[in-house]
Amino acid sequence: MKIAVFGATGRVGSIVTNLCVKEGYKVNALVRDKEKAENLPPEVHIIHGQPTEARDVEKTIKDGDIVFSALNTDKTYTLSTATSLIIQTMLSYGVNRIITIGTAGILNSQYVKGKYRFQSKESKRRSTFAAEEHAKAYQLLNKSTLDWVILCPTFLPDGASEGTVRYERESSSGQWQKDYCNRHSSICIQRDQGKGISPYTRRIKLLNLKQLYKRRLFRLVRKCLFSL
Numbered sequence: 001m002k003i004a005v006f007g008a009t010g011r012v013g014s015i016v017t018n019l020c021v022k023e024g025y026k027v028n029a030l031v032r033d034k035e036k037a038e039n040l041p042p043e044v045h046i047i048h049g050q051p052t053e054a055r056d057v058e059k060t061i062k063d064g065d066i067v068f069s070a071l072n073t074d075k076t077y078t079l080s081t082a083t084s085l086i087i088q089t090m091l092s093y094g095v096n097r098i099i100t101i102g103t104a105g106i107l108n109s110q111y112v113k114g115k116y117r118f119q120s121k122e123s124k125r126r127s128t129f130a131a132e133e134h135a136k137a138y139q140l141l142n143k144s145t146l147d148w149v150i151l152c153p154t155f156l157p158d159g160a161s162e163g164t165v166r167y168e169r170e171s172s173s174g175q176w177q178k179d180y181c182n183r184h185s186s187i188c189i190q191r192d193q194g195k196g197i198s199p200y201t202r203r204i205k206l207l208n209l210k211q212l213y214k215r216r217l218f219r220l221v222r223k224c225l226f227s228l
Helices: 011-022 054-061 078-093 129-143 215-226
Strands: 002-006 026-031 045-048 066-069 097-101 147-153 165-170 176-181 203-206
Touching: 002 011, 002 054, 011 026, 011 066, 026 054, 045 054, 054 078, 066 078, 078 097, 078 129, 097 129, 129 147
Parallel strands: 002 026, 002 066, 026 045, 066 097, 097 147, 147 203
Antiparallel strands: 165 176, 165 203
């Protein structure tokens, strides 16, 4: 199994990449910064390039089985541009499953129907540019025929993994279901048997992230990537 990783040198992407290698998976990683790439495991196949360049995205995905993206906005249109290219390339090469890291701002508002959290009083941020970019990425995936999952953390603190993580998952039918994960359990992201193009869980809302990091996050990512 080979995973195409975007954002492999970032905070989340580097952890997932390292743990994928430890788990025995092959990794293609598209990397923009050559110096940061030196910190990745030697087993990683590194592609130097830009996620906004079609040829670089193609090199990363063409012999992969699954895509994981931890790209951020970079205060530019990198995320939405790259997401569009990733989707197009996945469809061209028959790669069907993608897991991405989003933001809690693109979850549904609890107070205003039809609005995202970043568009309502739930968000305290003055600038909405990053959330708008994540919303564009979500909309692109939602319109595609791919099997996709977006993990939407509210906060990712540093520190060891311990304690219980509470989360909600949204099915393609739009329903949310609460669940829990502790250090002794594994999270199963189940297929949704309802109507819709994709059978997979959609957005994942991570509700209690005080103790979530390292293997706890990877465990959730891994279940999204490899559960059948």
